[in-house]
Amino acid sequence: MKIENNMGKIGLIIAREYLTRVKKKSFIILTILGPIFMAILTILPAILANETQRKMNVMVVDDNDFFINKFTDTENTTYTYRSGNIDQIKSEAFNNNYDVVLHILKGTQSLNSNLYYEEPPTLDFTSEVEDQINKLLFDQILIDSFRIQPEQFSVIKELTRVSIRSIQIDEHGSEKEKSAEISSILGMIFGFLIYIFILLYAGQVLRSVLEEKSNRIVEVLISTVKPMQLMMGKIIGVAMVGLTQFAIWVVFTFLIIAGFGLAAPELFTDPQTIEQVANIDSENINPEAIEQQLLESETIFTQIDQYFNVSFSTLIFCFLFYFIIGYLIYAALYAAVGSAADNETDSQQFTLPVTAPLLLTLIMLVPMAENPNGSLAIWMSMIPLTSPIAMLIRLPNGVPAEQLILSMVIAVLFFIFAAWLAARIYRVGILMYGKKITYRDILRWIKIK
Amino acid sequence: MKLIEVQNITKKYANHTALKNVTFSIETGTIFGLLGPNGAGKTSLIRILNQISYPDEGQILFNGHILSPKDVESVGYLPEERGLYKKMKVGEEALYLAQLKGVPKRTALERLHYMFRKFEIESWWDKKVEELSKGMQQKVQFITTIIHKPSLLILDEPFSGFDPINTNIIKEEIIKLKEQGTTIILSTHNMTSVEEICNDIVLINKSQKVLEGNVAQLRQQYKTHQFNVEIDKTNIEIPENFGFKILAQKEEYNRTLLTLQLTTEYNSNQLLTQLMPYGNITNFQEILPSMNEIFIQAVNENRK
Numbered sequence: 001m002k003i004e005n006n007m008g009k010i011g012l013i014i015a016r017e018y019l020t021r022v023k024k025k026s027f028i029i030l031t032i033l034g035p036i037f038m039a040i041l042t043i044l045p046a047i048l049a050n051e052t053q054r055k056m057n058v059m060v061v062d063d064n065d066f067f068i069n070k071f072t073d074t075e076n077t078t079y080t081y082r083s084g085n086i087d088q089i090k091s092e093a094f095n096n097n098y099d100v101v102l103h104i105l106k107g108t109q110s111l112n113s114n115l116y117y118e119e120p121p122t123l124d125f126t127s128e129v130e131d132q133i134n135k136l137l138f139d140q141i142l143i144d145s146f147r148i149q150p151e152q153f154s155v156i157k158e159l160t161r162v163s164i165r166s167i168q169i170d171e172h173g174s175e176k177e178k179s180a181e182i183s184s185i186l187g188m189i190f191g192f193l194i195y196i197f198i199l200l201y202a203g204q205v206l207r208s209v210l211e212e213k214s215n216r217i218v219e220v221l222i223s224t225v226k227p228m229q230l231m232m233g234k235i236i237g238v239a240m241v242g243l244t245q246f247a248i249w250v251v252f253t254f255l256i257i258a259g260f261g262l263a264a265p266e267l268f269t270d271p272q273t274i275e276q277v278a279n280i281d282s283e284n285i286n287p288e289a290i291e292q293q294l295l296e297s298e299t300i301f302t303q304i305d306q307y308f309n310v311s312f313s314t315l316i317f318c319f320l321f322y323f324i325i326g327y328l329i330y331a332a333l334y335a336a337v338g339s340a341a342d343n344e345t346d347s348q349q350f351t352l353p354v355t356a357p358l359l360l361t362l363i364m365l366v367p368m369a370e371n372p373n374g375s376l377a378i379w380m381s382m383i384p385l386t387s388p389i390a391m392l393i394r395l396p397n398g399v400p401a402e403q404l405i406l407s408m409v410i411a412v413l414f415f416i417f418a419a420w421l422a423a424r425i426y427r428v429g430i431l432m433y434g435k436k437i438t439y440r441d442i443l444r445w446i447k448i449k
Numbered sequence: 450m451k452l453i454e455v456q457n458i459t460k461k462y463a464n465h466t467a468l469k470n471v472t473f474s475i476e477t478g479t480i481f482g483l484l485g486p487n488g489a490g491k492t493s494l495i496r497i498l499n500q501i502s503y504p505d506e507g508q509i510l511f512n513g514h515i516l517s518p519k520d521v522e523s524v525g526y527l528p529e530e531r532g533l534y535k536k537m538k539v540g541e542e543a544l545y546l547a548q549l550k551g552v553p554k555r556t557a558l559e560r561l562h563y564m565f566r567k568f569e570i571e572s573w574w575d576k577k578v579e580e581l582s583k584g585m586q587q588k589v590q591f592i593t594t595i596i597h598k599p600s601l602l603i604l605d606e607p608f609s610g611f612d613p614i615n616t617n618i619i620k621e622e623i624i625k626l627k628e629q630g631t632t633i634i635l636s637t638h639n640m641t642s643v644e645e646i647c648n649d650i651v652l653i654n655k656s657q658k659v660l661e662g663n664v665a666q667l668r669q670q671y672k673t674h675q676f677n678v679e680i681d682k683t684n685i686e687i688p689e690n691f692g693f694k695i696l697a698q699k700e701e702y703n704r705t706l707l708t709l710q711l712t713t714e715y716n717s718n719q720l721l722t723q724l725m726p727y728g729n730i731t732n733f734q735e736i737l738p739s740m741n742e743i744f745i746q747a748v749n750e751n752r753k
Contacts, residue, residue, distance in 0.1 A: 215533065217533055220532070220593075223499040223524065223526045431501065431502075
């Protein structure tokens with residue numbers, strides 16, 4: 001009966017913490033904007049990359065007469081040549097549907113050129129023009145100064161090409177080709193997500209504890225519920241807000257991207273496969289074939305399984321595990337900090353030691369991602385205050401099972417310790433008003449029976 | 450019958466002792482004044498009664514049994530430092546606090562709506578707490594304190610922050626609750642209200658109990674045999690050889706006002722007969738010490 005009652009009260013606290021936050025305008029706005037932002041981040045590069053498809057008519061005016069008839073037309077770009085007064089050519093060109101006018105100024109060593117346009121060309125176009133100019137000049141120098149034909153040069157270059165494939169051999173002797181780059185990027189993304197989540201939501205626990213303390217409502221509350229219940233209710237309630245937001249983000253981001261994927265599939269498949277599909281039925285693209293393609297691209301999960309040394313399900317499980325345990329550890333510590341401080345400015349002296357390991361991990365993000373099995377990454381993935389981020393960075397590259405399990409066990413044990421410690425500080429701290437609290441005070445609170 | 454028995458409570462903190470061997474009891478259905486200067490240990494005692502903290506020594510009996518966690522639902526507590534969640538809606542917040550005190554949602558809603566109507570704050574139900582004035586917030590907080598019909602109500606400075614009209618509303622409500630059988634602990638520095646509504650008091654100073662008892666009885670006990678006398682004549686000269694001393698004498702509207710100190714071997718009737726020859730006595734009243742004076746006297750005696 002009593003236990004039921006206490007559970008009911010924790011439930012009430014969780015519900016209040018959850019509902020007041022979820023109903024807040026800032027939560028709703030952030031929850032809606034998050035996926036849109038994420039989707040834009042994903043789709044925008046695809047759209048931008050796609051813009052190269054635009055057909056460009058280029059009028060080339062070369063004062064050196066060197067480039068005349070030398071540019072190579074591409075699928076989307078055609079070059080026409082004129083010489084004469086640049087201003088006159090410009091106005092004529094734009095009247096005659098030319099997109100840009102490329103004016104190469106007179107010069108010997110380094111060449112200056114101006115690109116005139118009415119609508120800005122894509123970056124890809126500009127760099128293509130630049131590449132062509134450079135190549136033409138380079139080839140000319142090869143011929144003039146080194147007496148080498150450009151074709152010969154290409155042959156030499158082809159002969160000396162080296163490529164490195166990285167293949168890892170696991171303990172069973174089977175080989176696995178992996179992409180270290182994708183692994184470390186994925187690791188960094190996961191690590192960063194956890195960092196953001198901890199900072200956002202554990203920080204909310206701190207502010208919420210501070211609010212109750214400076215409001216003095218805490219005195220009424222703990223005359224009804226145990227401080228431990230209040231603290232845990234708060235931590236769990238805020239965690240559920242975070243998970244809700246995260247779940248909405250994931251689902252909506254996926255839906256938006258998938259929606260775009262269906263509406264404009266060419267954005268998400270590389271040109272080669274599009275060509276292949278186009279070859280099947282070049283006149284009109286067969287929707288079934290596109291669907292097939294999308295299905296294939298969904299096997300990215302199996303690709304991940306292939307690329308990385310952990311299965312996709314392990315990766316997701318570990319992500320959720322460290323996501324939650326990392327939040328719980330920091331939320332407990334932040335709750336203790338909030339209880340010890342009297343106001344937000346006051347809290348900063350205590351937040352620093354708690355936030356420092358978090359910041360340190362963030363600073364070490366790139367070095368760890370670059371060398372995921374180095375001793376720095378291994379140690380940081382064991383220390384419980386840094387492991388939630390560090391382990392996720394290492395994981396896509398493969399982590400020995402015993403290290404993973406050890407790290408998880410340490411994290412869980414440390415959480416129990418942190419919760420115990422936080423509860424001891426919290427129960428005394430929340431009733432201390434108007435006093436400047438020192439670390440010595442906090443040590444004494446911990447010792448009080 | 451006793452609702453609360455505080456038995457030999459001692460509470461120590463790192464640097465000081467907040468309560469030292471304090472013992473007293475509170476009768477069911479009375480208003481009990483918990484008095485003492487700032488820092489005397491009242492808050493420590495209130496927190497122990499609320500089970501926010503626990504005594505190092507001694508125990509508290511509640512309704513005859515040792516105070517236990519389930520008793521928190523029988524206690525209503527209005528702390529001196531008021532506080533509500535500022536961003537919550539008034540109604541939601543009151544409902545939350547009522548539910549935390551173990552009132553089922555439906556009952557809580559019924560009672561809240563009734564109380565909100567009674568205190569004329571029904572229209573604030575959907576307003577945010579931060580939109581209310583301080584006095585309005587106090588009303589809301591008072592309601593949430595009594596919503597679960599506690600058998601023990603602990604009020605720490607309940608009148609501070611209220612205007613005279615609202616003070617009266619709250620005072621009447623407190624008296625009504627007492628009549629319904631609620632036991633009320635009133636911790637306050639407002640001695641007038643103690644005289645007005647408290648049955649018994651305990652005075653704590655420097656962690657120790659220095660005085661306890663019934664308010665009327667204490668005032669008798671502390672009386673100093675002084676009298677105010679009004680005679681309808683002026684220019685009278687009374688010799689001080691009748692067993693009393695004149696502490697003050699002044700004239701107003703053809704009357705003489707006297708404050709007299711009677712020595713203990715005489716009584717008031719003897720004093721009256723002594724005074725009658727000087728004129729008609731239009732007022733004769735014994736001066737009883739105010740709780741304020743008793744408070745100051747007891748604290749000062751304790752200091753010696």
